[in-house]
Every structure is written in structure tokens, then in C-alpha cells.
Amino acid sequence: MANSQPNTRIQRHKLADRIYHWLMAVAVLILLGSSLLPILGWKFPWLDLHWITGLVLTILVLFHIVRALGWQNFWAMMIDGQDVRDIVNSATGAPVSKPGKYTPAQKLYHLAVSVLILGGIGSGLLMLRKIDTPFWNRDPYWFDDLGWGVIYAIHGFVAMALVTMVMIHIYFALRPDEWRLTRSMFRGWITSKEYQDHHDPKRWQAKDEA
Amino acid sequence: MHLFRFSRSIYGGSDVIIGANYDLLVWFVAAGAVVIIVHALYKAFTKTNNHASP
Numbered sequence: 001m002a003n004s005q006p007n008t009r010i011q012r013h014k015l016a017d018r019i020y021h022w023l024m025a026v027a028v029l030i031l032l033g034s035s036l037l038p039i040l041g042w043k044f045p046w047l048d049l050h051w052i053t054g055l056v057l058t059i060l061v062l063f064h065i066v067r068a069l070g071w072q073n074f075w076a077m078m079i080d081g082q083d084v085r086d087i088v089n090s091a092t093g094a095p096v097s098k099p100g101k102y103t104p105a106q107k108l109y110h111l112a113v114s115v116l117i118l119g120g121i122g123s124g125l126l127m128l129r130k131i132d133t134p135f136w137n138r139d140p141y142w143f144d145d146l147g148w149g150v151i152y153a154i155h156g157f158v159a160m161a162l163v164t165m166v167m168i169h170i171y172f173a174l175r176p177d178e179w180r181l182t183r184s185m186f187r188g189w190i191t192s193k194e195y196q197d198h199h200d201p202k203r204w205q206a207k208d209e210a
Numbered sequence: 211m212h213l214f215r216f217s218r219s220i221y222g223g224s225d226v227i228i229g230a231n232y233d234l235l236v237w238f239v240a241a242g243a244v245v246i247i248v249h250a251l252y253k254a255f256t257k258t259n260n261h262a263s264p
Binding site for chain 1: 214217226227228229230231232234235238239241242243245246249250253
């Protein structure tokens, strides 16, 4: 597949994964907006929108974890020895090898966002015990004051750190030299030439892993 | 600037953490802006394509 015509399309993201990505993006933006805009002074009834969107994000992330473990190449997103060598080489100005499906920077970004999202979900699920919903009544005595304070602090720092990460993500998505990756998240494919120019076929056997 | 927001315990004890200090949000926005600006400037002034042959 990699040696075919330059404009041959090579699948990078399957439809299910693209739908997941965009639903997660919408959920994260709603969560950030519904939590931080009231703090910045835009008052509106944000709580129901926030916790319901949080539950939707939780389901989406569970779906992604299951797909990553069962249907995707889980190790394609894990930092390996070659990535570490390339990070060191990049820092010292030495030549770096072509990446597999994801660059070391993308893997580090994914790791950081994973930690933040899971931290936000974990703390958010615990915070649900402090509000009444159609499904349960609040029970604010699960933790003492310090325990709740730590949980709220984690949730708050996750939210603010995600603002940083979203800014960086949008910046790279809009860069012309990264447009092939953004296009692949809309349409699913990169060209054979892009595959050959930017990826090591031995580290990403696209026909097997798309 | 404090990292956390505090509240006085109703039992008269020491201050209790009630959450993150959202005044720090501007610093998180600034951090994102710095990364973007530094990377954009780096890319603008260099042509980096130092991939070794696999």
C-alpha cells in the first residue's frame, strides 16, 4: 500500500474513532465553558449542563479505552525506546528517525491529556455526590472538608490545565504543515506520499492498523 | 498568589482547602500562548526536517 501511487489514500483514523474524537472535543469544550465562563462573570444555569456532559464524556472515554484495547493498536500510542532516543536526539540537534503512526510529541500530548481527562472524570464523578440529580440524592458527608477540598482542587486544576492543552491542540491542528493530520481527523486518510514522507513503514504498517 | 482557595473551618480550626484558585487561569492561558508563540517563531526561523533515513 505504501508503495502505490502518491495520491493513494491510506486510512489513518476509522470513522468510529473520528466520531469519538469530535464528540469528545465538543464535550470538553462544553465542560470548560460551563465551568469557567461563570467564574469569569458570565452567569447562567451551568450545573445540569456540566454534570450531564461530564457523564457523556465518561461514556465516550470508556468507549475509547475499549476500542484502544480491543480494536486499535494500543502500542502505537505508547512511548517506546526509539521515541526516547529521538527525543534526546532532537534536543541535541542530532538526526531523528521517522515516527510510526504518532510522533513522540503526539504521544506525550496524548499521555498528558489522558491523565488530565481521567483526573477530571474521577474527581467529577466523586463531586456528583454533592448534588441532587434525578438518579440520586446528594450526600455531602462522603468526605470531610479537606477531602472535598482536595477533590475540588484537582478538578479545578484539571480544568485550567485543559485550557492550555486545548489551545496547543488547536494551534497545531491549524498549522499548514500539520494539515494532513487535521484532514485525516475529518476524512480519515492521508496520502501515500504523506505516509512515505512522514512515517516509517516499519513502525506503522498502515494497512494493518488504520 | 495562592494555589488554592481556603475557607475558615466552622469548628474554629485552621483554614481548609476548598478548591483551586481560579485566579491562576490567566497563567495557564499564558503558558499555552507561550508554547504557541515560541513554536511558531522556531518554525518561522528554522527549516527542520532532519529525519534520518529509516
